[in-house]
Amino acid sequence: MTVTSSLDYDFVYRLKYLKWFPIYGRLEGKVTVDIDNCIAFVERELSPKRFKHSLGVMQIMEELASVYALDKTTAIMCGILHDAAKEFPLDRQLEMAGKNNISLSMEYDSYPLFLHGPVGACYIAEELGITDPMLLDAISHHSYFDNGVTVSPRLCWCLRFADILEPSRDWQDIKMQLKPLVYSGKVKEAAYEMMKWAIPFHESMLLPVHPNMHRVFQKLSVLMDEKTLDGIDSIPV
């Protein structure tokens, strides 16, 4: 199944472009680096375990590109680069947030578990010259950071799904539940089930739960009750 729908990219992009001007300023157009460079970059930046995870996310993103009508190169790059800043120490993440005017509007925003998304987007823009706002935005939002306005909700959700489904993850129950939904294009149901699992999972691991996770889950719960969704790109992020 291939999912298609129209999206007012101009509207979303204008909002994001203005808000994130320090990050995306002068950045327009497409990815300018090749995938081999990205893989080598990530291998240098990350531990072997997280590098393997990133390769796995890249693999799933390639598969999801055809299901969700994504640009294949963008999807693959998102997968390999999504955790580029995940292993930065807190002080480095906070320093980059300050340098790039990333707004830390609540305490949770300063936790590396959430902050590594936007910091990673800034980092790959700086280090690799990546300029694709859709790619940068998906990476920025994959960690539930920010207010839910994103260039491509479908790309962001695919990245979140791939983050769970990649082969080296040992979460068989949620993977078995999620995989058929994700691969059949049932994005609303998949996102709902993923959040229904993720929040108690974080709590059980004594990990913080960002208020945005609750916000997204509540919105998805309403959508599930209403049994409606105005296109895949209307899904809450």
Ligand SMILES: [Fe+2]
């Ligand atoms: Fe991440």
Ligand SMILES: [Fe+2]
């Ligand atoms: Fe990840």
